[in-house]
Amino acid sequence: MIHTERKHSRKRDAILRVIQSTTAHPSARQVYDVLKPSIPDLSLGTVYRNINLFQGEGAVVSLGVVDGEERFDGCVAPHPHVVCCRCGRVADLPCPGGEGRETGQIEGPEASRVGTNNREDTEGFVIDYRKTVYYGLCPDCAGERGF
Ligand SMILES: [Zn+2]
């Protein structure tokens, strides 16, 4: 029993470590591929199950489906992403304002509305998170296209 529990948590720790130690925003399958050589009895189902648990605990966030696979991020602080339309690579964008992002440092037309007094704009909603995704080509793919 104790042995089983330990094995279980070893896999769990390994899965979480892979997601948190990379900025590649891996899919469950990519996590599985990384760990399979060192954990031969790992199953893809176990990876999915643990990622679901991590999401429930707030340790991992889903970025939604990119290039046919759901992708995950071990950095749960809100930050903008850029997705390559060709190869599906997901990268973090440096967040303008860094730690000060919660203070309403938003550029563009929204800038005047968002800040200390935006309650009426949200119709009573309490905002949990805001998702910002940019789409384009990563340096490799842009290079291929001759930019
Ligand atoms: Zn690319």
Ligand SMILES: [Zn+2]
């Ligand atoms: Zn990210």
